Amino acid sequence: LTGQxxxxxxxxxxxxxxxxxxxxxxxxxxxxxxxxxAANESMSEWKPSSPxxxxxxxxxxxxxVIAGSQPGISSPTxxxxxxxxxxxxxxxxxxxxxxxxxxxxxxxxxxxxxxLLLENKARQTLDLAKQTLPEILESAEKNGTTDxxxxxxxxxxxxxxxxxxxxxxxxxxxxxxxxxxxxxxxxEHCPHELLSFKAGLNQLYGNNPEAVRLAEDYIQLPVxxxxxDFIRQAEIISGVYMYSGNNLPKAIQILEKAIDVYxxxxxxxxxxxxxxxxxxxxxxxxxxxxxxxxxxxAIATYNDSIAPGNVVIAYGEQANLYAELGMYDQxxxxxxxxxxxxxxxxxxxxxxxxxxxxxxxxxMNQKDSVFHYLRLGEKLSMIQNSFKGVFVNKVETVxxxxxxxxxxxxxxxxxxxxxxxxxxxxxxxxxxxxxxxxRALLQTGKEQNGIHLIDxxxxxxxxxxxxxxxxxxxxxxxxxxAKGMNDDFAxxxxxxxQFADSLDxxxxxxxxxxxxxxxxxxxxxxxxxxxxxxxxxxQQQLFYNICISITLLLLLITTTAYxxxxxxxxxxxxxxxxxxxxxxxxxxxDLNRRNEQLTEEIERAMATNNLNSIRQxxxxxxxxxxxxxAFRRSFATIHxxxxxxxxxxxxxxxxxxxxxxxxxxxxxxxxxxxLIMGINRNSVNVxxxxxxxxxxxxxxxxxxxxxxxxxx
Numbered sequence: 001l002t003g004q005x006x007x008x009x010x011x012x013x014x015x016x017x018x019x020x021x022x023x024x025x026x027x028x029x030x031x032x033x034x035x036x037x038a039a040n041e042s043m044s045e046w047k048p049s050s051p052x053x054x055x056x057x058x059x060x061x062x063x064x065v066i067a068g069s070q071p072g073i074s075s076p077t078x079x080x081x082x083x084x085x086x087x088x089x090x091x092x093x094x095x096x097x098x099x100x101x102x103x104x105x106x107x108x109x110x111x112x113x114x115x116l117l118l119e120n121k122a123r124q125t126l127d128l129a130k131q132t133l134p135e136i137l138e139s140a141e142k143n144g145t146t147d148x149x150x151x152x153x154x155x156x157x158x159x160x161x162x163x164x165x166x167x168x169x170x171x172x173x174x175x176x177x178x179x180x181x182x183x184x185x186x187x188e189h190c191p192h193e194l195l196s197f198k199a200g201l202n203q204l205y206g207n208n209p210e211a212v213r214l215a216e217d218y219i220q221l222p223v224x225x226x227x228x229d230f231i232r233q234a235e236i237i238s239g240v241y242m243y244s245g246n247n248l249p250k251a252i253q254i255l256e257k258a259i260d261v262y263x264x265x266x267x268x269x270x271x272x273x274x275x276x277x278x279x280x281x282x283x284x285x286x287x288x289x290x291x292x293x294x295x296x297x298a299i300a301t302y303n304d305s306i307a308p309g310n311v312v313i314a315y316g317e318q319a320n321l322y323a324e325l326g327m328y329d330q331x332x333x334x335x336x337x338x339x340x341x342x343x344x345x346x347x348x349x350x351x352x353x354x355x356x357x358x359x360x361x362x363x364m365n366q367k368d369s370v371f372h373y374l375r376l377g378e379k380l381s382m383i384q385n386s387f388k389g390v391f392v393n394k395v396e397t398v399x400x401x402x403x404x405x406x407x408x409x410x411x412x413x414x415x416x417x418x419x420x421x422x423x424x425x426x427x428x429x430x431x432x433x434x435x436x437x438x439r440a441l442l443q444t445g446k447e448q449n450g451i452h453l454i455d456x457x458x459x460x461x462x463x464x465x466x467x468x469x470x471x472x473x474x475x476x477x478x479x480x481x482a483k484g485m486n487d488d489f490a491x492x493x494x495x496x497x498q499f500a501d502s503l504d505x506x507x508x509x510x511x512x513x514x515x516x517x518x519x520x521x522x523x524x525x526x527x528x529x530x531x532x533x534x535x536x537x538x539q540q541q542l543f544y545n546i547c548i549s550i551t552l553l554l555l556l557i558t559t560t561a562y563x564x565x566x567x568x569x570x571x572x573x574x575x576x577x578x579x580x581x582x583x584x585x586x587x588x589x590d591l592n593r594r595n596e597q598l599t600e601e602i603e604r605a606m607a608t609n610n611l612n613s614i615r616q617x618x619x620x621x622x623x624x625x626x627x628x629x630a631f632r633r634s635f636a637t638i639h640x641x642x643x644x645x646x647x648x649x650x651x652x653x654x655x656x657x658x659x660x661x662x663x664x665x666x667x668x669x670x671x672x673x674x675l676i677m678g679i680n681r682n683s684v685n686v687x688x689x690x691x692x693x694x695x696x697x698x699x700x701x702x703x704x705x706x707x708x709x710x711x712x
Contacts, residue, residue, distance in 0.1 A: 195214050202244075276316075309342075319335035322334060347384070388426070657687065
């Protein structure tokens with residue numbers, strides 16, 4: 001304002017005062033109505049919410065929301081008294097430029113991480129996150145923990161955990177989590193992230209007891225207040241309970257909570273994967289109708305904007321369900337669709353899909369197809385460095401070898417070769433290997449070792465409520481009965497009876513579910529056939545309508561073009577005839593003028609008495625018959641109905657009178673008519689008078705008007 005007029009300064013100060021007052025009123029209003037601001041350097045978003053709802057987000061605490069502090073501005077936790085707004089403003093004003101530079105730096109890091117994730121550069125993302133997280137922790141030690149630091153710490157920490165999993169650096173991830181887990185900011189403000197990632201990494205590494213312990217610690221925490229983070233953590237913890245703890249009910253329970261949070265407004269990019277995983281758990285627990293419904297929801301929700309990997313599991317699990325219910329054609333169809341979407345996503349899960357397809361063909365007794373797809377699955381799992389995939393594939397191969405007596409040695413050798421690899425494998429896979437190895441030993445004459453393994457596997461599988469447990473128990477009962485080992489037979493019988501009772505209920509549920517699903521499938525098939533017929537009929541109708549429309553359009557275009565061309569041709573012909581008539585008239589007028597000149601010369605020569613031969617030449621009309629006919633043809637072209645109408649009304653007219661009528665219609669004057677016809681003006685008037693008499697016209701009527709009315 002330096003150098004401006006005093007009035008300008010006063011107005012500026014007045015405007016500034018009004019602006020400050022409005023800001024204070026607005027901030028007080030926001031406080032009273034429970035509005036919060038969550039923003040950073042790159043994104044500003046207003047969210048109406050109560051303080052308790054705002055506190056539920058991972059970005060800010062309840063106090064910071066009330067005070068209006070923003071991520072991007074470093075400030076201590078604001079108070080809750082009446083002066084908290086002014087305190088927040090004063091503390092914000094004390095923010096140093098270096099702190100704001102740090103905020104901008106971390107925000108830029110988040111943008112870089114997002115860009116790298118979009119390019120599927122997991123390793124570079126992990127390196128950048130590991131480089132940035134210590135900087136945030138160091139800043140917390142120097143300047144104290146703020147909501148802004150907590151916000152960025154959680155974001156960067158999540159990037160570390162996710163990408164340790166994505167890059168399959170499980171042991172390194174565990175060590176890294178241990179190294180930073182005791183930092184106050186991580187321990188106090190990121191406990192859900194820390195425990196869930198440590199549990200998931202231990203499960204993937206094969207350290208099952210530690211994974212389960214960490215999952216139990218996670219469950220003891222208060223529910224994560226960020227809906228989006230909870231969904232991601234629930235997926236990890238459910239996998240721990242399923243694959244490390246064999247606790248299917250807990251795995252189902254936490255995934256049901258995650259889906260409930262999602263339906264209430266939570267957001268997670270891979271939600272279809274979670275739905276599909278829940279469908280698997282429902283299947284394993286015997287809740288087939290829930291499994292089918294969950295998979296169908298995942299499949300129906302899929303669209304082109306969602307990554308294909310999310311729907312692979314749904315189609316694959318739907319195929320397994322159909323196979324177990326004996327609906328093999330539908331199972332193969334669903335498995336094929338799963339393979340299609342898998343190939344769109346870097347062959348995600350394709351090795352498992354090959355193995356599942358082999359199991360379907362095994363149920364259909366198609367031996368060649370079984371081993372073909374087992375070989376494909378093992379080969380692909382080796383290419384993808386999936387140790388678990390290779391192991392499970394070999395276990396299934398052992399099971400398939402046991403179906404054929406000539407392959408028992410192969411089954412035994414393969415089972416013995418993979419026994420050392422069971423340390424980091426899921427429990428159910430170990431139990432299945434024990435069962436198949438025991439069967440191979442029993443069938444190759446090593447009864448004692450075989451029965452011991454089968455007995456142990458039977459108990460373990462029954463505890464997990466796997467159907468193979470009943471099969472193993474029946475093998476034991478047949479063996480003990482044949483050997484006369486009555487006590488062992490009774491033990492197995494009691495165990496089998498207890499398990500059979502629960503299985504009978506499951507079988508009844510399965511039968512009912514299968515009947516319902518088959519009925520629904522048949523109904524949908526009928527509906528699809530009816531819909532296909534309707535669509536086909538509509539397509540045929542559309543095709544016919546298109547053909548008719550095109551034909552009519554072509555006919556219209558052709559007709560229009562024909563009339564346009566004909567009109568142009570007629571117009572051109574008329575113009576040519578007009579020019580021809582005009583040329584003929586002009587030529588005739590010139591000839592008649594020449595005739596008058598000759599007549600005058602002859603009259604002047606009469607004084608010499610040498611006129612007879614000349615006068616005979618001049619009395620001849622200069623309008624020849626050929627010229628008259630050409631004129632009549634051209635006139636008829638322009639006015640084709642004129643002469644017929646005129647002759648119909650006045651048939652008594654002579655040829656010269658018709659010629660006079662045509663010249664009158666062409667607006668020729670009396671002098672011009674005299675020149676054309678080769679007569680003088682008086683002779684023209686005589687012809688006109690004779691025409692009126694022949695036509696019996698009264699005096700008040702105009703001859704020209706009567707003659708011209710026949711032009712229309």
